[in-house]
Amino acid sequence: MNIELRHIHKYFGKVHANDDIVLNIPAGTIQGILGENGAGKSTLMKVLSGFIQADGGEILLDGKAVIIKSPADAIRYGIGMLHQDPLDFPPMTLLDNFLLGRAGGLFLDRKAATQNIRDLAGQFGFSLDPESYVDSLTVGERQQLEILRLLWLGARVLILDEPTTGISASQKDKLFETLRKLAKQGMTIIFVSHKLEDVEVLCHKVAVLTSGKLVGEAPAPFNAKKLVEMMFGKEISLGARRPLKPGAKVFELRDLAVEDVRLHLADINLEVNAGEVIGVAGMEGSGQGLFIRACAGLIRPVNGQVLVNNHDLTGYSYHVFKRNGVSFMPASRMEEGLVIGLTLTEHFVLAEEIQGLFIDGDKGRKLAEERIKSFNIRGTPMSTVESLSGGNQQRALLALLRNPLSLLLLEHPTRGLDIESAIYIWSKLKERCKQGTSILFISSDLEEILQYSDRVLVFFSGRVTPPLDVSTLTTEKLGELIGGMGWPESKNEARVHEKKPVA
Amino acid sequence: MKKNQWLKIGFQLAAIVLALLFTTLVLLMAGASPLQAYSNVLQGIFSSTADITNVLAAWVPLLLATAGVLITFAAGLWNIGIEGQIVLGAVFTTGALRLLQNSSLPGGWIIVIGFIAGLIGGAIWGALAGVLKTFGGVNEIFGGLGLNFVATAFALYLIIGPWGRPGIASTSGTLIFPTRLWLPTPLNVALSPWALGLGILAAILVYFLLRGTYFGLRLKAVGKNMRAAFLLGVPTWQYSMYAFLLCGALAGLAGAVQVTAVYHRLIPTISSGYGFLGLLVAMLINYQAVWAAPIALFYAALNIGGIQLPIMMKMDSSLSGVLQGILVLFVLMVEGARQQLFEKKE
Numbered sequence: 001m002n003i004e005l006r007h008i009h010k011y012f013g014k015v016h017a018n019d020d021i022v023l024n025i026p027a028g029t030i031q032g033i034l035g036e037n038g039a040g041k042s043t044l045m046k047v048l049s050g051f052i053q054a055d056g057g058e059i060l061l062d063g064k065a066v067i068i069k070s071p072a073d074a075i076r077y078g079i080g081m082l083h084q085d086p087l088d089f090p091p092m093t094l095l096d097n098f099l100l101g102r103a104g105g106l107f108l109d110r111k112a113a114t115q116n117i118r119d120l121a122g123q124f125g126f127s128l129d130p131e132s133y134v135d136s137l138t139v140g141e142r143q144q145l146e147i148l149r150l151l152w153l154g155a156r157v158l159i160l161d162e163p164t165t166g167i168s169a170s171q172k173d174k175l176f177e178t179l180r181k182l183a184k185q186g187m188t189i190i191f192v193s194h195k196l197e198d199v200e201v202l203c204h205k206v207a208v209l210t211s212g213k214l215v216g217e218a219p220a221p222f223n224a225k226k227l228v229e230m231m232f233g234k235e236i237s238l239g240a241r242r243p244l245k246p247g248a249k250v251f252e253l254r255d256l257a258v259e260d261v262r263l264h265l266a267d268i269n270l271e272v273n274a275g276e277v278i279g280v281a282g283m284e285g286s287g288q289g290l291f292i293r294a295c296a297g298l299i300r301p302v303n304g305q306v307l308v309n310n311h312d313l314t315g316y317s318y319h320v321f322k323r324n325g326v327s328f329m330p331a332s333r334m335e336e337g338l339v340i341g342l343t344l345t346e347h348f349v350l351a352e353e354i355q356g357l358f359i360d361g362d363k364g365r366k367l368a369e370e371r372i373k374s375f376n377i378r379g380t381p382m383s384t385v386e387s388l389s390g391g392n393q394q395r396a397l398l399a400l401l402r403n404p405l406s407l408l409l410l411e412h413p414t415r416g417l418d419i420e421s422a423i424y425i426w427s428k429l430k431e432r433c434k435q436g437t438s439i440l441f442i443s444s445d446l447e448e449i450l451q452y453s454d455r456v457l458v459f460f461s462g463r464v465t466p467p468l469d470v471s472t473l474t475t476e477k478l479g480e481l482i483g484g485m486g487w488p489e490s491k492n493e494a495r496v497h498e499k500k501p502v503a
Numbered sequence: 504m505k506k507n508q509w510l511k512i513g514f515q516l517a518a519i520v521l522a523l524l525f526t527t528l529v530l531l532m533a534g535a536s537p538l539q540a541y542s543n544v545l546q547g548i549f550s551s552t553a554d555i556t557n558v559l560a561a562w563v564p565l566l567l568a569t570a571g572v573l574i575t576f577a578a579g580l581w582n583i584g585i586e587g588q589i590v591l592g593a594v595f596t597t598g599a600l601r602l603l604q605n606s607s608l609p610g611g612w613i614i615v616i617g618f619i620a621g622l623i624g625g626a627i628w629g630a631l632a633g634v635l636k637t638f639g640g641v642n643e644i645f646g647g648l649g650l651n652f653v654a655t656a657f658a659l660y661l662i663i664g665p666w667g668r669p670g671i672a673s674t675s676g677t678l679i680f681p682t683r684l685w686l687p688t689p690l691n692v693a694l695s696p697w698a699l700g701l702g703i704l705a706a707i708l709v710y711f712l713l714r715g716t717y718f719g720l721r722l723k724a725v726g727k728n729m730r731a732a733f734l735l736g737v738p739t740w741q742y743s744m745y746a747f748l749l750c751g752a753l754a755g756l757a758g759a760v761q762v763t764a765v766y767h768r769l770i771p772t773i774s775s776g777y778g779f780l781g782l783l784v785a786m787l788i789n790y791q792a793v794w795a796a797p798i799a800l801f802y803a804a805l806n807i808g809g810i811q812l813p814i815m816m817k818m819d820s821s822l823s824g825v826l827q828g829i830l831v832l833f834v835l836m837v838e839g840a841r842q843q844l845f846e847k848k849e
Binding site: 318319322328330335336337338339340341342346347349350351354355356357358359361400 | 715716717718720721723724727728730731732733734735736737738
């Protein structure tokens with residue numbers, strides 16, 4: 001099916017998530033969509049697959065304008081989307097998952113469906129048992145299941161959102177082979193990714209999005225360097241950097257290994273000195289979140305040790321880490337950082353040590369006034385946190401941190417903030433560094449990483465670089481590493497990629 | 504700001520009017536005269552000192568239950584299990600009184616011990632719901648509901664079996680305690696000033712607990728956002744447990760009051776629905792502890808006034824229940840409508 005996107009616009013509040021996107025994808029093409037986090041890739045795909053509606057523009061399928069109101073609508077038009085996290089129902093069988101999305105009569109024809117699954121699976125060389133339960137499958141197998149389901153429902157356009165995260169190399173090969181086969185049959189494949197190498201080997205053409213705009217298109221074969229430039233922009237001016245001064249060791253990771261359902265990180269070694277800033281780069285979902293939470297004691301490592309000020313705190317809870325001078329600031333301000341419905345004063349009182357039974361109201365108000373002033377928060381002591389703007393919420397989060405701290409773990413400290421707020425927040429963080437606090441922060445903003453870090457860790461699909469001195473890095477080099485290029489062949493790569501062995 | 508306040512009050516009044524209109528409609532459908540029904544209810548509340556003291560006597564357990572669920576609501580928990588916690592409190596009180604009724608201890612002491620036993624019984628039942636929730640992953644609504652059934656069955660078993668009246672197997676209740684184990688009622692009315700004082704004290708304590716203490720603030724933080732509270736350093740599951748324990752303890756006291764001041768024995772329906780009614784009151788006052796006392800009094804009055812209906816009009820006394828429930832529904836509905844209409848979110 002030929003797809004034409006004409007002048008697609010989508011706003012979220014003031015954010016222009018899709019800005020006049022024009023894109024033609026002929027039938028039988030594997031179209032790559034590249035871009036940083038927040039570039040608007042997912043928004044565009046959600047528009048196409050009916051999850052959200054565009055605020056402007058048109059979608060044409062085989063030359064006919066259509067309005068796609070819901071995912072069910074999309075599949076009726078033949079558009080199926082494979083989400084990054086498979087939208088299946090783990091405690092049910094494959095067969096039930098198949099039948100769920102099927103429009104139609106009251107009774108289920110299990111026999112016919114079973115046969116259909118077997119036929120389809122055979123066609124692509126997948127070994128899936130319709131009677132087995134979804135939670136027994138690997139991520140790669142769940143993907144295969146989802147592809148089969150969408151094909152069975154009559155999809156002629158397949159959208160895949162970051163499909164190669166968390167699957168094994170052999171499963172990836174099989175996926176790519178399947179996609180090529182489908183494209184030959186005239187299917188249209190849209191492959192959304194931040195992994196340059198995947199796009200390079202698979203796609204026929206690629207479109208690059210940056211801050212909601214389509215900044216460039218290129219046919220295969222691709223010039224990787226040019227793609228990196230398009231994704232990240234090339235002109236980044238760096239401010240003056242202070243030289244790294246060695247301080248006492250405050251934090252240490254020894255052979256750390258952590259894992260979740262998708263990723264397994266292993267053999268991470270890191271020593272952080274007082275006052276040092278470590279930047280953590282990588283596309284979202286490459287393992288950074290897991291890593292920083294393990295550093296905070298929020299996730300128990302499966303192997304290795306975490307030492308704070310030379311105390312082994314491995315396996316202890318976050319509250320013990322906190323008592324030892326570690327603080328974690330989450331990216332999701334309203335979900336994990338602040339309590340909706342409570343005032344600024346109440347937040348500041350909560351974050352401090354308990355003194356007696358009753359709260360001293362005057363003291364609390366004074367504390368709040370003082371913090372509001374020194375952190376330049378636009379709000380009053382009685383303002384509830386949800387009434388503050390994003391930048392002010394971020395400042396409030398920062399103001400909640402106790403003093404002194406040994407290690408500050410930050411997730412996206414300036415995401416979504418205007419430049420002024422970002423500079424202010426970093427000036428406050430730098431003050432803490434001067435007092436000896438070390439900082440480890442995750443950011444998807446390369447400029448921020450290069451500007452503020454002393455050393456950088458880059459994550460890619462569950463792999464981690466050793467700490468890289470920032471002076472040896474350029475935007476281009478960093479961009480390539482983030483996109484999965486220039487990594488040394490690792491002897492335990494297979495283990496890193498693949499968590500569950502394929503049955 | 505000012506305008507919004509008036510708007511809010513206006514909407515609340517509208518909710519009350521709507522609730523009354525709806526109840527009137529129900530009465531008309533039942534073929535009864537609404538005016539007569541309402542005047543009977545009012546007479547049942549105000550016509551004599553006995554009526555007024557009856558209302559106050561009903562107010563006490565309701566106030567204790569309301570104060571209890573205000574704590575669990577603050578912690579973001581739906582403590583449906585409060586009914587069972589009242590029953591267990593009553594069972595424990597009865598047990599303590601039975602154990603000591605033939606001892607040489609003065610009656611006053613036995614009553615105090617009975618109250619402490621009731622408090623412990625309720626707290627244990629509350630803690631059980633808390634353990635199921637925290638360690639078993641059982642939602643407190645389901646856990647509480649299950650525990651309610653268990654508590655009622657347990658009380659029934661005691662009444663028919665081990666604590667049964669000699670010679671008869673009856674579900675009507677255990678033997679009445681000797682009057683020296685009754686909570687004293689000096690004014691020769693059904694109301695014990697001790698119980699009244701306990702109820703008022705509990706409401707005041709809970710008000711200050713939720714308003715001005717670290718405990719209350721941390722409880723609120725846990726209730727509103729457990730993740731953030733944890734990251735801010737609050738031991739979250741422990742606070743959920745404290746909430747269950749405290750609510751259970753207050754419910755247990757309500758059970759103790761029912762045994763020592765109202766029924767003077769254990770009966771199967773000892774909780775009299777005050778737990779559920781307390782949940783209704785808490786919802787109606789939007790979890791604001793200041794309003795707990797007056798609204799609980801109003802609901803207690805409706806309960807007592809409703810008793811007149813079967814006597815005077817041969818109607819079922821559940822009319823009060825209809826009005827109590829409908830009122831909550833309309834207040835919630837009208838508040839939702841007000842927010843939809845006047846508080847636009849950006």
